[in-house]
Amino acid sequence: MNTHRAARRISGRRISGRSSLALASLAVAVVAGGCSALGGVSTTSSTAPTIGVSDSHTGSTAVRPNKNAKPLRVLSISPTPGSGSVGYTADITVRFSEPLASNAALPRLLPLAPGTWTSEGASTLVFHPRGSYVPFTTERLILPGGLHGLIGENGGILPSSVKARFTIAGGSELRLQQLLAELGYLPLTFSPGATAQESPIKLTSDVISAAAHGSTTTTRPKSSTTTSTSSTTTTTRPKPTTTTSTTRPKPKPTTTTSSTVPVTTQPAPPSTVGAPPPGTTTVQEPDVASDIPLTPLSGRFAWRFPNTPPSLVALWSAGHPNAITTAAIIRFEVAHGLTADGDAGPAVWSLLLRAVAERQMNKAPYAYVYVTTSLPETVNLWVDGKVIFQTLCNTGIAAAPTAVGTWPVYARYVTTTMSGKNPNGTKYADPGIPWVSYFHGSDALHGFLRYSYGYPQSLGCVEMPYAAAGTVYPWTPIGTLVTIL
Numbered sequence: 001m002n003t004h005r006a007a008r009r010i011s012g013r014r015i016s017g018r019s020s021l022a023l024a025s026l027a028v029a030v031v032a033g034g035c036s037a038l039g040g041v042s043t044t045s046s047t048a049p050t051i052g053v054s055d056s057h058t059g060s061t062a063v064r065p066n067k068n069a070k071p072l073r074v075l076s077i078s079p080t081p082g083s084g085s086v087g088y089t090a091d092i093t094v095r096f097s098e099p100l101a102s103n104a105a106l107p108r109l110l111p112l113a114p115g116t117w118t119s120e121g122a123s124t125l126v127f128h129p130r131g132s133y134v135p136f137t138t139e140r141l142i143l144p145g146g147l148h149g150l151i152g153e154n155g156g157i158l159p160s161s162v163k164a165r166f167t168i169a170g171g172s173e174l175r176l177q178q179l180l181a182e183l184g185y186l187p188l189t190f191s192p193g194a195t196a197q198e199s200p201i202k203l204t205s206d207v208i209s210a211a212a213h214g215s216t217t218t219t220r221p222k223s224s225t226t227t228s229t230s231s232t233t234t235t236t237r238p239k240p241t242t243t244t245s246t247t248r249p250k251p252k253p254t255t256t257t258s259s260t261v262p263v264t265t266q267p268a269p270p271s272t273v274g275a276p277p278p279g280t281t282t283v284q285e286p287d288v289a290s291d292i293p294l295t296p297l298s299g300r301f302a303w304r305f306p307n308t309p310p311s312l313v314a315l316w317s318a319g320h321p322n323a324i325t326t327a328a329i330i331r332f333e334v335a336h337g338l339t340a341d342g343d344a345g346p347a348v349w350s351l352l353l354r355a356v357a358e359r360q361m362n363k364a365p366y367a368y369v370y371v372t373t374s375l376p377e378t379v380n381l382w383v384d385g386k387v388i389f390q391t392l393c394n395t396g397i398a399a400a401p402t403a404v405g406t407w408p409v410y411a412r413y414v415t416t417t418m419s420g421k422n423p424n425g426t427k428y429a430d431p432g433i434p435w436v437s438y439f440h441g442s443d444a445l446h447g448f449l450r451y452s453y454g455y456p457q458s459l460g461c462v463e464m465p466y467a468a469a470g471t472v473y474p475w476t477p478i479g480t481l482v483t484i485l
Helices: 020-032 173-183 205-211 323-335 346-357 466-475
Strands: 074-078 092-096 108-110 115-119 124-129 138-143 162-167 188-192 225-228 233-236 299-303 367-372 378-383 386-392 405-408 411-421 427-440 443-447 462-464 481-484
Touching: 074 162, 092 138, 173 188, 173 299, 173 323, 173 346, 323 346, 323 405, 323 481, 367 466, 378 466, 386 466, 405 427, 427 466, 427 481, 443 466, 462 466
Parallel strands: 367 481, 443 462
Antiparallel strands: 074 092, 092 124, 108 138, 115 124, 138 162, 188 299, 225 233, 367 378, 378 386, 405 481, 411 427, 427 443
């Protein structure tokens, strides 16, 4: 598939007896009516889509509706109404029972897509998109009927509006990763045009020992619908909660007091003194969203930081769903006011393409938490290439162990009441638990007062001293990955 589609000239049907000035005015009016590159997102005047009319259809004249004329009929629509996996740049073809009058209304597409309607043949209209539709989008085609709708050249009207819908093919997982990397949401950079490979990374001694305790064992998310080719994987991404599995009853977090308002956004902490600057992330894409290629580019991923923990490296798989990509989607959703579910659907793709076109770079530090369950148990906070904080912690006892794996933080509380059942069946309710970041079911990073730390004592959570939990909390916004090794 071509990665770019040439913009087509304004085309459509001839308006007999009208001057070229009137024609130009009509074309401008249609463009100014709000057609956008991304389903309702306006484009600038310099990159506005071209939708208008011209003299490509000869022999047609403006007519008045005639009740005695044979009604206009729609004979066929392509793509077939109700079809899915429609190509990113597919034309839309509508065939009528007779040629259209020059003053007939134009069909409409919702969400609006940039492109041109042209007359091709005596009674056929074709929509040529400018660039690409948004992946996963359901496009609705409306052929207006009635006195102000479509009219045949003999005056027959379309009795009532005809509607059809079809769904655009899903986005490529590899292309999604490339765009997220270019914007700085991944701990990797992507450079288009180079050999398609990942750069080697030198592992540092302070994290090698942690990786030895199971860093290669991950809870990789599985896609519910996957179609693979030699270069592209199209997937419907699962929500993070689908990975939840436990070996004990999991108490749900409760919010019983006004102090338990969840913190869904948090200003990024200041840059850490002495931490290396992030690897350079750049965007080398068109500055019009619909012109950005949706098929994967050849290129090279490279780790942004020289001291990336092996447990984080082990999670990455180019072109396949993985925890790193899911966390990046969540962070992008939070940054753009979307529901943080890790599902790269049409809303995410629409805003992602616009963000790339407008160079809306993510400037927040990249933080990652990994917890070792070998004694003494520790929490390690890694930010932009350096472990900036370590503390002793407590994980789950044998009767209620902390699950091993990697998950993104999905809910946060400055303080909350945690309740549930003990292994012996008795109930508990602990109010005032501070600095809580939930990452897997009811497992959370949080503060808890104990006589000592460094060995299993909890019911599945990762407990830290109050001061240590307060240090970690600002670095764990929604979407931060937490690995239990």
